[in-house]
Amino acid sequence: MKTNFESILLSADRAVGPTLGKIKSIQRINTVGGLPPVEPADADHAGQIRRQKYSAIYRFYSSK
Numbered sequence: 001m002k003t004n005f006e007s008i009l010l011s012a013d014r015a016v017g018p019t020l021g022k023i024k025s026i027q028r029i030n031t032v033g034g035l036p037p038v039e040p041a042d043a044d045h046a047g048q049i050r051r052q053k054y055s056a057i058y059r060f061y062s063s064k
Contacts, residue, residue: 005031005056012060022062031056 005028012023034054039045 003033003035005034007031023060024063025061027059027061029057029059 007029009027015023
């Protein structure tokens with residue numbers, strides 16, 4: 001059973017502002033947890049909140 005999100009590298013084409021506006025790519029690595037529960041969603045569980053543990057390292061890359 002898969003328990004973690006995969007590592008990814010995304011293009012940051014919508015960042016704005018003096019700091020984030022320089023970001024060109026965002027990389028997520030070493031993810032742990034965060035996936036939705038495997039149990040089906042049904043009427044018996046409607047409105048319930050389920051907390052999931054999640055951690056990851058995010059790297060932000062900018063152009064010079």
